[in-house]
Structure formats: structure tokens, C-alpha cells
Amino acid sequence: MAEHHRAGGHPAVRAVDVSVEYDRSREKDKLVALENFTLEVRAGEFLMVVGASGCGKSTFLNVVAGLLFPAKGQVWVHGEEVRGPGKDRAVVFQDYALMPWRSVEDNVKFGLEMQRRLNGDTKDRIPHYIELVGLSGFEKSYPRELSGGMRQRVGLARALATEPSILLMDEPFAAVDALTREVMQEELARIIGETKQTVIFITHSVDEAITLGDRIAVVTSRPGRIKEILPVPIPRPRNGREIRHLSEYTDLRDRIWELLAGETRLMARAPETTES
Amino acid sequence: MSAAAGAVRAPKAPLRAPKAPRGRKRFTTKQRVVVTIINLAIFCVLWQVIPTVLDIPRIFLPKLSEIFAQYPKMIEEGVFFSNVLVSIRIYVVGMVMAIAVGVPLGLLIGGIRILDKVLLPYLWAVYATPLIVMMPLILLWVGINERARYLLIIVSAVPAIVVIVMEGIKTVEPSLLRAARSFGADRRVLFTKVVIPSTIPFIGTGVKMGMSRGLIGLFVGELFTAATGIGYVIALAGKVFNISRVYAMLLMFVAFSVVMVGLAQYVERRLSVWRSSAVL
Numbered sequence: 001m002a003e004h005h006r007a008g009g010h011p012a013v014r015a016v017d018v019s020v021e022y023d024r025s026r027e028k029d030k031l032v033a034l035e036n037f038t039l040e041v042r043a044g045e046f047l048m049v050v051g052a053s054g055c056g057k058s059t060f061l062n063v064v065a066g067l068l069f070p071a072k073g074q075v076w077v078h079g080e081e082v083r084g085p086g087k088d089r090a091v092v093f094q095d096y097a098l099m100p101w102r103s104v105e106d107n108v109k110f111g112l113e114m115q116r117r118l119n120g121d122t123k124d125r126i127p128h129y130i131e132l133v134g135l136s137g138f139e140k141s142y143p144r145e146l147s148g149g150m151r152q153r154v155g156l157a158r159a160l161a162t163e164p165s166i167l168l169m170d171e172p173f174a175a176v177d178a179l180t181r182e183v184m185q186e187e188l189a190r191i192i193g194e195t196k197q198t199v200i201f202i203t204h205s206v207d208e209a210i211t212l213g214d215r216i217a218v219v220t221s222r223p224g225r226i227k228e229i230l231p232v233p234i235p236r237p238r239n240g241r242e243i244r245h246l247s248e249y250t251d252l253r254d255r256i257w258e259l260l261a262g263e264t265r266l267m268a269r270a271p272e273t274t275e276s
Numbered sequence: 277m278s279a280a281a282g283a284v285r286a287p288k289a290p291l292r293a294p295k296a297p298r299g300r301k302r303f304t305t306k307q308r309v310v311v312t313i314i315n316l317a318i319f320c321v322l323w324q325v326i327p328t329v330l331d332i333p334r335i336f337l338p339k340l341s342e343i344f345a346q347y348p349k350m351i352e353e354g355v356f357f358s359n360v361l362v363s364i365r366i367y368v369v370g371m372v373m374a375i376a377v378g379v380p381l382g383l384l385i386g387g388i389r390i391l392d393k394v395l396l397p398y399l400w401a402v403y404a405t406p407l408i409v410m411m412p413l414i415l416l417w418v419g420i421n422e423r424a425r426y427l428l429i430i431v432s433a434v435p436a437i438v439v440i441v442m443e444g445i446k447t448v449e450p451s452l453l454r455a456a457r458s459f460g461a462d463r464r465v466l467f468t469k470v471v472i473p474s475t476i477p478f479i480g481t482g483v484k485m486g487m488s489r490g491l492i493g494l495f496v497g498e499l500f501t502a503a504t505g506i507g508y509v510i511a512l513a514g515k516v517f518n519i520s521r522v523y524a525m526l527l528m529f530v531a532f533s534v535v536m537v538g539l540a541q542y543v544e545r546r547l548s549v550w551r552s553s554a555v556l
Contacts, residue, residue: 085458099474115460
């Protein structure tokens with residue numbers, strides 16, 4: 001965990017008293033997705049945000065990404081207030097959001113192109129990131145020719161290629177099958193070990209949170225608030241299957257479940273199924 | 277990337293899965309050509325013998341051989357190539373103008389919400405109305421000349437192109453727009469790199485629809501306002517009861533339409549390859 005930390009003045013992300021409301025078209029009242037959400041993300045850490053579905057954790061990510069503006073509160077990234085998307089952040093989406101008319105290679109270029117930063121220098125990194133996510137040989141393939149896991153590799157490479165200091169991951173592996181998910185988790189841990197980015201990773205899977213995170217922020221059900229932040233006391237590199245038998249793992253898992261279980265009942269929703 | 281990646285690196289070839297034949301046998305290209313030729317041959321033979329066998333008056337259906345005999349006759353009279361070429365030229369030029377106006381107009385109106393909201397009902401009205409009602413006005417405005425014929429093609433084709441391109445813009449995946457925005461795309465980049473590329477299949481469809489509507493515009497124009505063109509020859513031959521010539525030129529028009537719509541279909545298909553099985 002220690003090597004993931006970076007010395008430095010400002011936290012990577014600081015959110016203070018953030019509230020987000022959505023208009024509901026059919027109802028008069030507003031839907032409060034986040035309320036007084038306060039969280040500090042350390043530079044270089046891998047922070048997992050875990051909560052039941054609909055708790056507002058993705059909303060928080062969108063606020064940090066600059067895609068959504070809070071009704072109240074403020075968010076700073078590296079000490080600067082967020083006023084929209086920026087080159088220091090990149091998002092990996094649950095639904096991949098790849099351009100279907102672009103090949104793998106051109107999709108990986110996409111982020112740089114949107115930022116108007118695609119030039120000789122930045123073009124040279126494309127093959128590196130394609131290789132990093134294990135897609136060498138698929139440069140000319142189109143998204144429709146790829147499996148879900150491979151598509152998300154493209155999504156990851158697209159985000160990494162812009163070399164953001166903060167990687168925002170919105171349930172990136174929720175739509176891939178369980179086997180692929182484990183492989184992807186291991187590789188993500190390896191890749192971030194190399195690139196040393198700050199990661200905010202949204203998930204509803206407790207196991208995923210423990211396997212990947214340095215710290216885990218447990219979010220209450222709507223309106224979303226931080227209930228507790230728990231460090232993961234398991235050294236890296238972690239093997240998803242092996243660490244599951246450690247007492248640190250099972251203790252932490254029970255603790256998170258306890259925190260979430262009360263919340264899930266409050267939601268009056270079917271609890272999410274887990275994969276274990 | 278060892279064994280783990282191997283597991284994910286799914287088979288590459290079968291992903292371009294053959295479309296399910298749904299119980300129907302698929303022909304090879306060669307077989308299809310043969311079938312088409314046989315099909316056409318049977319059709320021609322039937323056309324040749326049915327007027328005689330059923331004793332159909334020539335004015336309704338001349339024998340095919342009489343119709344074909346018109347081609348050398350028309351060439352001899354010097355009315356064949358000149359008129360066919362005029363039709364082709366007017367259609368092609370008219371369509372190029374219609375596409376050049378329609379596609380950018382559709383993108384513009386579809387891309388600007390307020391324009392879309394305000395203009396959509398009018399565009400639909402124009403799209404739904406048969407252009408024939410515009411005929412007297414167009415003749416009044418520009419007179420009976422070539423400009424009227426271009427205008428008829430444009431008036432027929434543009435609304436279809438505009439409406440379909442506009443609808444296409446509305447189908448842009450919100451998740452793709454969000455992804456582009458997350459990287460800080462400004463409006464212009466968003467439009468050129470996300471909205472337009474994802475609308476391209478609809479541009480293809482719009483152009484195809486416009487081309488078949490443009491054919492109607494061409495024909496109407498030639499029948500009523502022209503002193504040249506396939507339609508004009510048909511109208512003239514009809515007036516003097518030269519039924520074989522009417523049929524001969526109608527067949528030319530059919531052939532021309534089939535080629536044009538086929539071409540449009542080909543372009544449309546090429547433009548939407550990435551839509552996988554959604555459209556094809």
C-alpha cells in the first residue's frame with residue numbers, strides 16, 4: 001500500500017458537503033442522490049467506493065469527472081475546484097461507451113482527440129497502452145468483434161492513454177462475466193501498480209472492493225453519504241482467490257456487509273447478489 | 277499477459293458470425309446470377325407469348341419483340357440516346373444538389389434543438405405531402421424549363437433526406453456523448469467526432485430515400501414540363517398511340533430506377549458496416 005502513496009500537498013480529490021439532486025419528471029419533489037457527501041482521496045491511492053445500487057456512488061464519480069454539478073458543496077482536484085471535465089481525469093464506464101465505428105486503435109486515440117492533444121508525441125503512446133491492456137494484435141478490430149472483457153480493456157486503454165493523474169472507474173467490470181472479472185481485476189492491479197495513478201473505483205461488489213482497494217469508502221443508501229472508510233490491511237500483490245481465506249479478508253468482508261446490510265434493508269430493494 | 281489473457285482472447289474469426297440462415301438456403305453469387313437470368317428469361321418468354329395466346333389488344337400489351345424493336349428505331353430517329361442522357365444528367369445533377377442541401381440541413385436542424393423543435397412539424401408536412409401539389413406553383417415560379425425539373429427533384433428529395441438525417445441525430449447514444457464529454461470535448465468536436473459519425477448510417481438511408489423520391493420528381497417533371505427526357509418521349513408516344521414506344525421507354529425508366537436505387541442501397545450498406553446486424 002505504501003508504494004501507492006505519493007507525497008504532496010493537496011489530496012487528489014477533496015469533496016466537501018456535496019449534495020446532488022435530480023429533477024423527477026413525473027414527481028414534484030426532487031430526488032436527492034447525494035447529501036453532505038464529504039470525502040478525501042489521497043494522491044496515489046486506490047480508493048474503492050462501495051454501496052448498494054442507486055445509492056449515489058456513480059453520481060459522486062460524475063461530479064468528480066466534471067459531468068455533473070452539485071447543488072451544494074464543492075469538489076477540488078489537486079487543490080483546484082472542479083468546473084468541468086479536465087485532462088487530469090479520465091473515466092472508464094460500465095457500458096464501455098466505445099465508438100462502434102472506430103477500430104481498437106482509433107478508440108484508444110479517442111480521449112486524446114477529444115482533448116485536442118493528438119499529435120506525434122501522444123500518438124506514440126497508443127501502441128504502449130494497447131499492449132499494456134493486452135490487446136496487441138487487435139488494433140484493427142472493431143468493438144463489435146470483441147468480447148465484453150476485451151471491450152473494457154479498450155475503455156481502460158482509452159482512459160490511460162490520456163495519462164490522467166486520476167482514473168475514475170464507474171463499475172467497470174459489472175457487465176462482464178465472473179471469470180473475466182477476476183482476470184480483469186488482477187490486470188488492473190498490475191497496470192495501476194505500473195502507472196501509479198490515483199484511482200476512484202465504484203463498485204457494488206464487496207469482494208472486488210477488498211481485492212483492489214487501498215481503502216474502502218462505504219456509502220449509505222440514498223441520499224448517499226459516507227458511512228465509514230476502512231483501510232484494507234492486506235499487502236500487495238494480492239491474488240483474488242488466495243486472499244479470500246485470510247482472516248483480514250473475512251473480517252473486513254463481514255464488517256462491510258454489516259454496514260451495507262442495514263442500508264440495503266432501508267432501500268426496500270432486493271439486495272445485490274454477490275459473487276464469491 | 278500470460279494465461280490470463282489467453283482466456284479472454286476469445287476466438288477472432290467466429291465473431292463475424294454468419295447470419296443465421298433461418299431455414300433458407302443461401303445461394304452463392306454464381307448461383308444467384310444463374311437464377312436471375314433464368315427468371316428474366318421466363319419473364320421475357322411469357323411477355324412474348326401471352327399477348328398472342330390470350331389475344332390481348334396491342335394497345336394494352338404489345339409483344340416484347342415489338343417493344344424491343346423500338347430501340348433501334350428510336351436510335352435511328354435520334355431520339356433514344358439524347359433523351360436518356362438528358363434524364364440521367366438532370367437526375368444526377370438534381371440529386372447532387374438535393375444531397376448537398378439536404379444532408380447539411382438535416383445535420384444543422386437536428387443538431388440545434390430549438391431549430392428541431394420549431395421546424396420539425398413543417399418538415400414532416402412537406403415530407404408527407406406528394407410533391408405533385410407543388411407543380412402549378414413551381415411552373416409559375418420558374419416557368420416550363422430545365423430549372424423546373426431540377427427544382428422538382430430537389431423538392432421531392434430534400435425533405436426525405438432532412439427528416440431522416442434529423443431523426444438519425446436523435447439516435448446518437450447518450451453514453452457515447454457522455455464519454456466524449458468526460459474527456460473534455462467541446463461542442464464542435466462532439467458534433468464532428470461523435471454525432472456525425474454515428475449519424476452516417478442514417479445519412480445513407482436518407483440519401484437512399486431521397487434518391488427514390490427524386491426519381492418521382494424526375495418523372496413528373498419530364499411528363500409535364502419537358503421537351504426532352506425519357507418521360508417526354510413516353511408522353512409524346514402515348515399521345516400518338518405508339519404503345520410499344522411507351523413500353524420501351526418505361527422499361528428504360530425502370531432499368532434506370534433499379535440501377536440508381538441499387539446504387540443507393542450499396543452506398544447505404546457501405547456506410548453502415550459498423551452497425552453490425554442492427555440494420556443489415
